[in-house]
Amino acid sequence: MDNLFSDELLTQYGAKLMALDKGEMLFGQDEPATHFFIVKSGRMKMAHFSEQGREFIQGYFSNGQSFGEPPFFAKLRYPASALATEQSEVWKISYDRFIDLLREHFDIHLGLLQTLSERLIYKSMMLSEVAVEEAAHRLKALMYFLKKDRGIRPEKEFVVPFTRQQLADMTGLRVETVIRTIKVMEQQGIVEIIEGKIFLLSKKQKIEQRE
Amino acid sequence: MDNLFSDELLTQYGAKLMALDKGEMLFGQDEPATHFFIVKSGRMKMAHFSEQGREFIQGYFSNGQSFGEPPFFAKLRYPASALATEQSEVWKISYDRFIDLLREHFDIHLGLLQTLSERLIYKSMMLSEVAVEEAAHRLKALMYFLKKDRGIRPEKEFVVPFTRQQLADMTGLRVETVIRTIKVMEQQGIVEIIEGKIFLLSKKQKIEQRE
DNA sequence: GCAGTCCTATGACCTATGTCATAGGACTTA
DNA sequence: TAAGTCCTATGACATAGGTCATAGGACTGC
Numbered sequence: 001m002d003n004l005f006s007d008e009l010l011t012q013y014g015a016k017l018m019a020l021d022k023g024e025m026l027f028g029q030d031e032p033a034t035h036f037f038i039v040k041s042g043r044m045k046m047a048h049f050s051e052q053g054r055e056f057i058q059g060y061f062s063n064g065q066s067f068g069e070p071p072f073f074a075k076l077r078y079p080a081s082a083l084a085t086e087q088s089e090v091w092k093i094s095y096d097r098f099i100d101l102l103r104e105h106f107d108i109h110l111g112l113l114q115t116l117s118e119r120l121i122y123k124s125m126m127l128s129e130v131a132v133e134e135a136a137h138r139l140k141a142l143m144y145f146l147k148k149d150r151g152i153r154p155e156k157e158f159v160v161p162f163t164r165q166q167l168a169d170m171t172g173l174r175v176e177t178v179i180r181t182i183k184v185m186e187q188q189g190i191v192e193i194i195e196g197k198i199f200l201l202s203k204k205q206k207i208e209q210r211e
Numbered sequence: 212m213d214n215l216f217s218d219e220l221l222t223q224y225g226a227k228l229m230a231l232d233k234g235e236m237l238f239g240q241d242e243p244a245t246h247f248f249i250v251k252s253g254r255m256k257m258a259h260f261s262e263q264g265r266e267f268i269q270g271y272f273s274n275g276q277s278f279g280e281p282p283f284f285a286k287l288r289y290p291a292s293a294l295a296t297e298q299s300e301v302w303k304i305s306y307d308r309f310i311d312l313l314r315e316h317f318d319i320h321l322g323l324l325q326t327l328s329e330r331l332i333y334k335s336m337m338l339s340e341v342a343v344e345e346a347a348h349r350l351k352a353l354m355y356f357l358k359k360d361r362g363i364r365p366e367k368e369f370v371v372p373f374t375r376q377q378l379a380d381m382t383g384l385r386v387e388t389v390i391r392t393i394k395v396m397e398q399q400g401i402v403e404i405i406e407g408k409i410f411l412l413s414k415k416q417k418i419e420q421r422e
Numbered sequence: 423g424c425a426g427t428c429c430t431a432t433g434a435c436c437t438a439t440g441t442c443a444t445a446g447g448a449c450t451t452a
Numbered sequence: 453t454a455a456g457t458c459c460t461a462t463g464a465c466a467t468a469g470g471t472c473a474t475a476g477g478a479c480t481g482c
Contacts, residue, residue: 048339056339073328079335116327117284123334124290128259128267131383172342
């Protein structure tokens with residue numbers, strides 16, 4: 001999944017490789033979407049900033065993942081900004097040549113449909129979580145989604161690869177609330193905290209812990 | 212937009228027409244997505260229900276609009292339930308034949324990518340709104356989106372086609388909060404309330420009102 | 423024509439989470 | 453080796469919006 005494009009294919013259809021330093025912005029929210037992108041190396045963050053400067057993280061993208069497609073296909077403006085969280089290389093793709101690529105590669109076209117579908121499901125899930133659930137429920141839903149998304153089997157534990165600040169910015173909570181809620185979840189045996197790292201326990205581990 | 216499929220084409224690729232009474236459920240959340248659907252007549256609502264019974268409306272779909280594609284393409288479970296809000300007819304489409312349809316109709320395939328892209332932008336927008344903005348901002352963002360989405364020109368006013376309860380269920384607010392917030396927005400000259408209906412004013416009207 | 427349901431509306435009170443202040447540890451940079 | 457910066461952590465307090473109760477109007481079905 002999410003490795004639909006080989007470097008050769010991208011070059012063949014006119015994609016250009018761009019280098020970004022850590023912290024550098026690739027595009028800003030409300031700019032017209034003239035291109036879309038695929039991460040070759042490093043990691044990109046898509047985030048929205050409110051007028052008061054509050055950040056909401058729409059997603060992280062790394063090796064082989066594409067981003068920025070929705071406004072590109074819908075011919076609209078980017079709803080969020082894209083920033084490199086570390087030194088990164090991304091392929092930059094323009095419209096006409098890419099439509100040719102899709103026309104000539106059905107499997108890629110279908111794969112892209114699937115990628116967008118998966119992302120839509122993530123957004124739907126998070127939207128109903130953030131809209132109606134409280135802090136602990138939101139955090140649990142996000143962590144279990146991440147675990148499943150990374151292909152970790154249910155019976156294994158999962159080290160949450162984000163800081164509390166990042167979890168806060170993905171769930172619409174404040175960092176203090178995440179810290180406090182995670183602590184409560186530890187007491188409830190849902191997670192374990194070892195040297196600051198959050199371990200999401202499997203059901204089996206939860207039962208063992210209770211004994 | 213959103214009228215990619217003719218009845219003939221759908222019949223040709225094995226779609227079946229289903230009739231639904233008002234209030235009837237087409238599929239429930241967490242069921243495996245074996246089909247996806249296109250509205251022929253009437254109106255469908257996609258909504259998620261929390262364990263406490265709180266409803267969150269993911270969207271409404273009517274004439275020619277498709278729904279249920281994301282879990283269908285991602286081969287996952289429906290993240291929400293689909294209910295008829297009035298007597299409706301929907302086309303029911305199964306996987307294999309539909310993939311053939313896409314293979315043989317590039318424009319429809321691309322159109323579907325565009326449809327999902329637009330929906331992804333709506334979700335991204337609502338997600339950051341619900342996550343970090345307060346009641347009035349969320350309601351404004353939703354109403355302006357709906358206005359634009361229905362192709363109403365900015366200089367024209369827009370009659371919001373939803374009840375306060377529906378607005379609440381689309382923004383994660385409570386109906387009392389929506390009622391109170393809309394009243395404040397009326398005092399601020401953002402909307403006008405005539406016989407209970409909410410009129411979203413254009414900028415021009417706002418200025419006139421202030422005079 | 424009236425019982426039931428949905429809608430808008432408003433007052434009183436409550437609470438989950440935000441806000442602000444402070445602090446110590448780990449890591450990076452100069 | 454000191455100054456920044458980011459991270460986790462905790463206490464005190466504030467508040468937006470939720471909750472609950474109540475009510476009148478419009479509409480629907482019987």
